[in-house]
Amino acid sequence: MPPGTMRTVEGTITLAQEGRFQLVSDEGIARLFMLAHDAPIEPQDLPDLVRARARVAVRYDERPDLIAAIVHDIGYAEETRP
Numbered sequence: 232m233p234p235g236t237m238r239t240v241e242g243t244i245t246l247a248q249e250g251r252f253q254l255v256s257d258e259g260i261a262r263l264f265m266l267a268h269d270a271p272i273e274p275q276d277l278p279d280l281v282r283a284r285a286r287v288a289v290r291y292d293e294r295p296d297l298i299a300a301i302v303h304d305i306g307y308a309e310e311t312r313p
Contacts, residue, residue, distance in 0.1 A: 238300075241288045241308040247277035251299060254289060263299040264291060270302050 242256035250266040266274060280287060290304035 237290050237292055237303065239288060239290050241286060243284055243286055244277065244280045247274075247281050250274040250277075252277050252281075254287070257286075264289060264302045265297075265299045266305075267301045267303045270305060272305055 240254065240256050240262065242254045244252050244254050245261070246253040252264055252266075253261055254264060255261050266272065266277075286308045287305055288308040289302050291300040291302045293300045
């Protein structure tokens with residue numbers, strides 16, 4: 232994926248610590264993410280999403296030098312699953 236290319240994934244946040252979190256996608260794949268400085272939520276908002284088991288949509292980019300993808304946008308996902 233070329234630098235600057237954004238991807239989107241939907242799923243549930245299962246773990247959160249400070250600005251880092253694990254999301255399990257609708258396909259069952261666990262991924263690590265970090266909130267970017269321009270993300271629309273703060274690190275202290277993540278535990279509420281974990282407790283609520285909220286389904287979220289995450290827009291992110293990946294850098295080869297990091298183990299976690301960088302989240303630039305996050306919000307509640309639309310309920311389109313069967």
